[in-house]
Amino acid sequence: MAELLVHFGRNIVREQSDSQPGKHQFLNKPIDIHEVLSDDKSDSGSVIGIDLNEDTECTTERAFERLSNLQFLRIFGKGVNPQSMNYISQKLRVLIWLELPDLSTATNLQKFYLSYCSRLVELSLSIGNAINLQKLDLSHCSRLVKLSLSIGNVINLQKLDLSHCSRLVELSSSIGSAVNLQEINLEYCSSLVRLPFSFENAVNLESMNLKYCSSLVELPFSMRNLGRLSKLELKGCSMLEVNQANINLESLDELDLSDCSSLKSYHESSTDIQELDPWIGRISRLQKLVLKGMKKLTSLQQLPDSVVELDASHCFSLERLDCTFRNPGIHLNFKSCFELNQEAIDLIIHTPMMNITEMNITWKTEFTNHGRL
Known part of the structure; x- marks a missing residue:
């Protein structure tokens, strides 16, 4: 979906003039993005998508304040102040960033991609404000140790990707509050020892990938309540003990x-x-x-x-x-x-x-x- 949006946006960009980038719908030229984010007087209400692949210099915390209709934001470059998310549009639907911004106002955010964020150690409490978030990708965050308790507030979460988070020791017990969770990927979470008992509340979970969780010792008894779990991947779980009573045999x-x-x-x-x-x-x-x-x-x-x-x-x-x-x-x-x-x-x-x-x-x-x- 994110790639389709980027492709669609680039086609629109080709049809727009180079003058007044604040009047464009999609921005992907670094010079235009820098101009829009740095000009605190321009009217940038027309911008609905930004795709930044290069470094820029934008230190102001109010960079996104005037982008009231922004719905898609992808930042692969450096230089944009993460605190600028304090003023992000509440219309934002898709966010892809290699930094961890403040999500206090991102109440309508639906997809958040933070993969390969090497600075991330603990997920911010502000994630709990993204109450409409449906997909969260934290894959390859190699320093991530634990999730914030506020993850439990994200009750509409459907897909959670924590694959290759090799230092992740535990999942927050509040994950059980994500009652709409359908898919969780913990592949190569090699430091993960056990899963929280609260998983019993994730009654809509359909797919669980635990491949190469080489420190995982046991599955919680509460998994017996996962009546919709149809796919369970335990490949390479070299320390695992399995009690048949802990798995819903009828659903797999x-x-x-x-x-x-x-x-x-x-x-x-x-x-x-x-x-x-x-x-x-x-x-x-x-x-x-x-x-x-x-x-x-x-x-x-x-x-x-x-x-x-x-x-x-x-x-x-x-x-x-x-x-x-x-x-x-x-x-x-x-x-x-x-x-x-x-x-x-x-x-x-x-x-x-x-x-x-x-x-x-x-x-x-x-x-x-x-x-x-």
Whole structure:
């Protein structure tokens, strides 16, 4: 959406004259932007979009005061005073900035992109004023340690991206107040140890990405209340223990457990899992199961009939398939599973699959070269 706005704005800019930039609707020339932001007497009410990709010098705190109709603002350059947001238009809908501005007056802001803000350590309390915010992107904020409690005031938030925030230790308990949250991305939050119990209130959550949260130890029991959670990605969660009671088995469509080298249930004593816990077979809506790279896995029990895609590639110790694949359109990937016994190989060969993909051809070639076919 942001890129479409930029493209649309540039087309309009081409049709405008170079005189009186304050009369333009979209500004993308640094010289014009500097003139509009520095002139405290000009009438700039026509400006609805600014796209600044170069550094400029604008230290005044009232730079945006006269831009009463500003709706789209993207600043990739340096030199604009973040305090100038104190006077930002309440019509602002999309904000992209590598600095953390004050959002006290941004009550109608819908999308805020702050990715790659290396100076951000803690999200400002002013985020709580953006009560209509729907998407918040804080990805790659490498120094971010925690979120402000006021994040709970952003009750209309639907998408939260905290991926690659490698120093993020915890999520604020107030995140549970974001009852409209549908998608949260915590991929590569390698310092995150646990999730807040308050997640039970995020009843509209549909997708949770926890890939490579390598310090994550457990999932909170309260996740059992997430009745709409359809996609759960746990790839690379090497310290994770899973209690089946903590996951709503009825709602999941897609579960990724690949490279969970220490995965165990609370009922298992071994940290090098050799068999999947039987609870996986009770996920009645499960369509996609990813077990890629579970190097100690030796057998696979019966899976739900709903599964249409199974990725067990690089399960180097997998020997037995104590199951049948009842879905005629299923896609199977057992690449590099060279320890499979003959009964398992025969089962795979005789399982009807909807598409013969490159992965299937590669698997057959590998096994032929190893004298197994």
